[in-house]
Amino acid sequence: MPLADVMRPMSLDEICGQKHLFAVGAPLRRIIESGHLPSLVFFGPPGTGKTTAADIVARRTNRQFFRINATTSSVAEVRDALNASDTLAAFNGTLLYIDEIQYFNKKQQQSLLEYMEDGRVTLICSTTENPYFALYPAFLSRCACFEFKPLSPEDIIPALERGFARLCGDYGEKKAEDGLLTAVASTCGGDVRKALTALENTYFASAETLDIKTASMLSQKSTGYDSDGDGHYDLLSALQKSIRGSDPDAAVFYLARILEGGGITSACRRLLIMASEDIGLAYSNAAVVVNACVDSALRTGMPEAAIPLAHAVVMLATSPKSNTAFIAYASAAEDAKNGKGAVVPSHISNKTNGADSKTLYLYPHDYPDHYVAQSYLPDDIKDRVYYRYGDSKAEKAAEEYWKKIKGK
Numbered sequence: 280m281p282l283a284d285v286m287r288p289m290s291l292d293e294i295c296g297q298k299h300l301f302a303v304g305a306p307l308r309r310i311i312e313s314g315h316l317p318s319l320v321f322f323g324p325p326g327t328g329k330t331t332a333a334d335i336v337a338r339r340t341n342r343q344f345f346r347i348n349a350t351t352s353s354v355a356e357v358r359d360a361l362n363a364s365d366t367l368a369a370f371n372g373t374l375l376y377i378d379e380i381q382y383f384n385k386k387q388q389q390s391l392l393e394y395m396e397d398g399r400v401t402l403i404c405s406t407t408e409n410p411y412f413a414l415y416p417a418f419l420s421r422c423a424c425f426e427f428k429p430l431s432p433e434d435i436i437p438a439l440e441r442g443f444a445r446l447c448g449d450y451g452e453k454k455a456e457d458g459l460l461t462a463v464a465s466t467c468g469g470d471v472r473k474a475l476t477a478l479e480n481t482y483f484a485s486a487e488t489l490d491i492k493t494a495s496m497l498s499q500k501s502t503g504y505d506s507d508g509d510g511h512y513d514l515l516s517a518l519q520k521s522i523r524g525s526d527p528d529a530a531v532f533y534l535a536r537i538l539e540g541g542g543i544t545s546a547c548r549r550l551l552i553m554a555s556e557d558i559g560l561a562y563s564n565a566a567v568v569v570n571a572c573v574d575s576a577l578r579t580g581m582p583e584a585a586i587p588l589a590h591a592v593v594m595l596a597t598s599p600k601s602n603t604a605f606i607a608y609a610s611a612a613e614d615a616k617n618g619k620g621a622v623v624p625s626h627i628s629n630k631t632n633g634a635d636s637k638t639l640y641l642y643p644h645d646y647p648d649h650y651v652a653q654s655y656l657p658d659d660i661k662d663r664v665y666y667r668y669g670d671s672k673a674e675k676a677a678e679e680y681w682k683k684i685k686g687k
Contacts, residue, residue, distance in 0.1 A: 282479040283472045287331055294328045294335075295471050297432035300425055301332075307425050308608055311336055318395055318402040320380070320419070322410050323427030324510070326470030329405040332427075333376045337405060342374040347383040357387070361394050373400045380404035381413035382608050388418040395421050429469030436464050442475050443489075446482045453482065456490045466498040473498075511542065515549050518592075523557045526594035534592050538585050547573040550591050561601035563673035568594060598672045607666035620657035648684045 288294050289303045291308060300307040306340035310316065316336070321329040339346045345360040360375050377383070394400035402422065406413055410424055439460045447453060463481070465475040477498040481489050484497060514537050521529035537546045554569040572591035576584035614620060641651045654661055668678040 282442050283475040295438050296430040316401055318422040320410050320422045320424045322404040324429050326472035327427040329427050333403045342372045344374045346376045349379045375400050375402050379403045381406045381408040382644045387413050389487050432464035435471050435474050436460050438471050439478055442478055454488045459489050459491055462491045463494050522596045527593045530592045530596045556600045556605050559601040559604045560674050561599035565598055601669040601671045603669040620660045622657050650684050
């Protein structure tokens with residue numbers, strides 16, 4: 280068996296980290312020890328103890344136990360587990376553990392509700408996704424949710440110490456270079472399974488002494504980036520909020536995590552949007568610069584692409600900010616969706632018959648300063664004000680210019 284499976288904790292006290300869940304007096308531990316077990320949802324990154332905790336809970340109960348994985352299990356397997364709750368073997372109830380529950384569709388999740396409500400089945404579900412997005416409300420309302428957080432290197436080192444002792448006991452004594460376990464624990468992205476796998480590979484790849492260089496070559500470097508999961512959107516959100524908050528250090532850090540995780544396309548797309556959404560009219564050339572940086576990045580590819588994208592990120596983070604154009608559009612779109620302004624005023628429409636629109640329309644270039652007062656909005660919203668000048672230098676200058684011109 281792989282070392283990660285051999286070293287799987289057998290009690291709550293052996294679980295790495297997650298003190299907020301399993302320390303003496305913590306809510307989840309109290310629930311488990313009370314014997315009154317509700318349906319549970321464990322969510323968090325891979326390798327943080329979700330499956331281990333479910334196994335420990337299963338061993339503590341005197342219930343018929345089934346374990347399935349939503350990615351591979353058929354409808355028949357789920358039905359067999361549910362039907363078993365009516366047998367004599369399920370006198371004390373059935374405990375059903377479903378790993379990767381997010382892969383069950385709405386109908387599959389709904390099929391479990393009846394069994395959960397009458398108490399025949401208690402569910403423990405685990406997922407790497409945010410359950411409040413991945414699971415359906417009716418299902419989620421019948422469960423208690425607990426978040427498993429990424430493990431720190433300090434949380435993982437005790438497991439590596441036990442794992443190294445086990446390897447030496449089973450396969451022969453070896454030494455470890457100073458700092459080896461810390462190095463392994465620091466490169467696994469908070470995933471104890473990856474850390475134990477890296478340690479095991481390093482052990483068998485080494486002669487008498489396990490060294491950091493070998494461990495580094497065999498470690499699965501992790502950036503915490505998931506190309507289509509919560510990690511993906513969390514990092515993109517953090518990147519945008521850091522730029523919006525004018526923090527170039529945080530912005531560059533999140534850009535690095537995204538790019539090192541292979542998310543160059545998503546980073547480019549988000550930066551193009553931010554240039555207009557968050558910087559906007561405060562520095563209109565930001566959109567031009569970002570477009571050029573993104574074009575360079577996509578043409579060159581990684582790792583060189585990081586250079587123009589870092590240029591774009593730092594520029595955006597340190598630029599003045601304005602969202603007035605975006606807010607103006609959002610307000611106008613709301614009126615459009617509600618059916619307002621359906622009739623375009625005839626004097627600015629493309630009509631050539633009916634009202635003498637050419638006579639009614641005033642051609643601004645025929646007037647001083649290329650401006651003449653006339654109505655452009657439809658009659659039912661003619662007094663709407665969607666755009667309001669922001670307090671950036673560029674917008675204040677534009678405001679003063681138009682006050683001067685329109686004041687005439």
